[in-house]
Amino acid sequence: MTDTSETQPADPATARHSPLRQVLRFLPLFAPILLWSVPCGVLLYAGQHWPTPITLAGTALFALGLVAMPLAMVHGHGRRQRDGAAIVGDTLLGASWILFTWSVILGVLLRLALLAAGVGEGQDRARIVTWAVLGVTAVLLLWGYVEARRVPRVRSLDVHLPRLGAGLDGTRVVLVTDTHYGPLDRARWSARVCEKVNALEADLVCHTGDIADGTAERRRAQAAPLSTVRATKARVYVTGNHEYYSEAQGWVDLMDRLGWEPLRNRHLLLERGGDTLVVAGVDDVTAESSGVAGHRADLAEALHGADPELPVLLLAHQPKFVDRAAEGGVDLQLSGHTHGGQIWPFHHLVRLDQPALAGLTRHGARTLLYTSRGTGFWGPPFRVFAPSEITLLVLRSPQR
Structure with missing residues (x-):
């Protein structure tokens, strides 16, 4: 899919620190009962x-x-880490969310529509609603499962950076993120994703974190195809929040062995046609509170020693880091984390915590943020109205 739409302004209300964390604290208590x-x-x-x-x-x-x-969620994602239980719990979570959503929507709107149209008596209308809810839920579960398990489509767009030198015009940057290798074995899917990435003939391939749910040792087979990814200049990686649930340093070390360059608060220089682009990366914003020694998000350290006149492309897992990126003069930040909401209408909750859900947004005078909907899926094996993506960003210079 090619996206040639204009950059959309960010909603300033969503950039504030949100109450989502407070809501999530109590979610495990009342969510199952409600769902x-x-x-x-x-x-x-x-x-x-x-x-x-x-x-x-x-x-x-x-x-x-x-x-x-x-x-099932406790046995699957707790200390025991039983993949079979995790699959059952995650599937029930996704199914109950979809069933809950459409029970609420059709239970109110369809019932009112039938009443207004004078269709049937009370019992007949109630049963029509029941079958409608069950039918819509079944269709969305099947479609959502297929959407989650397929190899993502490529989303392509040009990104215009005013400070980009003419020699860098046309630089091809491929973004994969949130692969979330997990209880469902997706080694074959991983290999097919890498084949699709290689077909894009990228100069730079980026992975902005949340590689997996589980340690590098447990998910090594699913991550192994990442070693086959090709780029003419570099393959770079930063940690996501899920690495800090699963021995983050192990993932950093594995990605290094697979030939990717972990950008842990550091940068490298990408040179092309006589011009230079600073490619920097920071640890996830949750790193410092994770207790993993030496891990934290530090933009100043990431840009230390870089020429301030050069354009900067920054990898940061969560879109919310863009406030710091804008203050630091970053030209383009690449992020994931949101999954585009993954299962509609969960995106409304995501927007409480993040300044952008998906696509290209502007923040401040200079900084652009591209937020991917993610390449894989987390937990429930469904994607509803939030398709996954492999992103191809072609950098454009005003001097071309």
């Missing part, structure tokens, strides 16, 4: 008057989901 009880009420107890065996069986099924989902 399973609301659809149960809408589908079984909102005037349908199903036969008693159907009502009891349906209620038991929702109760089973309510109990099984958190138990």
